[in-house]
Amino acid sequence: MALLASFGKYKNTGLLITRIGLGIMFMMHGYPKLLGGPEQWESIGGAMKNAGIDFIPVIWGLLAAVTETFGGFLILLGLAFRPVCLLLTFTMAIAASVHLNSNEGFMSASHAIEVGVVFFGLAFIGPGTYSVDKK
Secondary structure, eight states: OGGGGGGGGGHHHHHHHHHHHHHHHHHHHHHHHHHTHHHHHHHHHGGGGGGTOOSOHHHHHHHHHHHHHHHHHHHHHTSSHHHHHHHHHHHHHHHHHHHHHTTOOHHHHHHHHHHHHHHHHHHHHOSOSSSTTOO
16 A cells, blocks of 8 residues: 555664563563562463473573563663563463463463564564664
């Protein structure tokens, strides 16, 4: 559509908007988990059983909460962008497996799958010009 063709000049603006939106949402999503303490971390970390890892669930849960909270902040800034995108992709894969393995159905796992795909794609694209990591 010719009317929207000029949007192609604003790819970096689109990446900035995406980074800001995802970053804020993941900080808001991860922060309560981070504050939840060892009981909640153990519950979250128990999800690693779906990947065949059943030791130190408290640490895995803390790592997930830290990845979502501070990873969201780093996504927002565009700092350490690609490694953070891959960590968040892994976190979302585990979250999706929890939903799929608990017979909640595909629709309950779809959010984690969708966001995981977005983070995986962003790892290839990079943070764009308007970022701390800009090259």
